[in-house]
Amino acid sequence: MSAAGPRFALVGMPGSGKSSVGRQLARRLGLGFVDVDSAIEERLGCSIRDFFAAEGEAAFREREAEVLAHLLAEPEGRVLATGGGAVLRPANRTALRQHSTVIYLKTTVEELLRRLKGDQQRPLLQGVDPRAKLRELFTQRDPLYRETAHYVIETGRPSVATLVGMVQMQI
Ligand code: S3P
Numbered sequence: 001m002s003a004a005g006p007r008f009a010l011v012g013m014p015g016s017g018k019s020s021v022g023r024q025l026a027r028r029l030g031l032g033f034v035d036v037d038s039a040i041e042e043r044l045g046c047s048i049r050d051f052f053a054a055e056g057e058a059a060f061r062e063r064e065a066e067v068l069a070h071l072l073a074e075p076e077g078r079v080l081a082t083g084g085g086a087v088l089r090p091a092n093r094t095a096l097r098q099h100s101t102v103i104y105l106k107t108t109v110e111e112l113l114r115r116l117k118g119d120q121q122r123p124l125l126q127g128v129d130p131r132a133k134l135r136e137l138f139t140q141r142d143p144l145y146r147e148t149a150h151y152v153i154e155t156g157r158p159s160v161a162t163l164v165g166m167v168q169m170q171i
Contacts (some may be wrong), residue, residue, distance in 0.1 A: 004075040004076075004077070004099075005031070005075065005076055005077020005078070006029070006031065006077040006101070007072070007076075007077055007078060007079075007080070007099060007100040007101065008022075008025065008029075008031075008078075008079045008080070008100055008101050008102075008103060008171070009072075009079075009080045009081075009082055009096050009100040009101070009102045009103070010022045010025075010079070010080070010081050010082065010102075010103050010104075010105055011082050011086060011087055011096070011102055011103070011104050011105075011145050011148055011149060012084065012104055012105035012106060012107065012145060012155075013084050013107060013112055013134070013137065013138060013141065013145075014083075014084040014112070014116065014122050014124070014125070014137075015107070015111075015112040015115040015116040015119075016084075016105040016106070016107040016112065016155060017105050017107070017155060017160065017163060018081040018082065018105055019035050019037075019081040020160045021081075021105060021160055021163050021164055021167065022035070022079045022080070022081035023035075023079075023081075024160055024161065024164045025079050025164050025167055025168070026078065026079035028164060028168065029079070029168075031077050031078045031079055032076060032077075032078035032079070033078060033079050033080075033081070034071060034078055034079070034080050034081070035081045036064070036067060036068060036071065036080055036081060036082045036083055036086065037081075037083045039067050039071065040060075040063055040064055040067045040083070043063065043066075043067055044063060047121075048060065048083075048121075048123065049120075049121055049122075049123050049126075051063075052123035053123070057123075057124075061085070061088065061089065064083060064085070064086060064092075065089055065091065065092055068082065068086060068092055068095065068096075069091075069092075069095055072095050072096065072098075072099040072100065073099070080100065082096070084137070084141070085124075085141075087141060087144040087145055087147075087148050088141070088144065093144065093147065093148045096148055097148055097150070101150050101151070101171060102148050102149045102150050102151070103149060103150070103151045103152075103153060103167055103170070103171070104145040104146060104148070104149035104151070104152045104153065105153055105155050105163070106142070106145070106152055106153065106154050106155060107155045107156075108156075109131065109134045109135050109138050111155070111156070111157060112134050112138075113130060113131055113134060116130065116134075117130075124137070151167075151170040151171065153166050153167055153170065
């Protein structure tokens with residue numbers, strides 16, 4: 001059996017650029033790319049938004065953990081863009097660190113707000129004050145992202161290409 005290929009996982013808040021950076025990073029490194037949210041939606045057979053509405057967050061976290069564990073167990077080298085809440089479970093954090101090089105795309109709440117203005121897809125941001133919610137999520141999760149990550153990239157407002165370059169210089 002061949003050894004597992006290099007695997008990278010991007011973690012960070014919703015809107016931090018995990019999917020855009022991940023896709024370009026994978027292309028530059030000649031690796032496959034997997035958007036974990038899309039993999040979960042494929043498995044669920046519906047959108048995350050609809051699943052949240054029907055089954056709630058706890059049921060979603062179960063499915064998220066299963067899909068993540070499955071992807072991390074596969075030997076292919078690739079880049080994974082995780083969902084913003086993937087670090088909430090200790091077992092997910094351990095698996096991510098053990099089976100991939102984890103990169104935290106750290107973004108300010110103000111920048112996230114700018115990018116997520118009018119977003120209809122993220123269930124946690126619907127029907128609430130997005131600034132207050134993002135602050136709450138950031139306060140809760142920033143320590144978890146840092147604990148999980150091997151590298152932290154402060155994203156600010158550079159282009160995706162610049163960010164990919166920054167990630168490549170770190171790894
Ligand atoms: C979530 C973020 C979403 C998605 C789900 C829950 C979260 O992914 O997994 O809506 O808890 O922050 P993105 O970070 O890609 O938006």
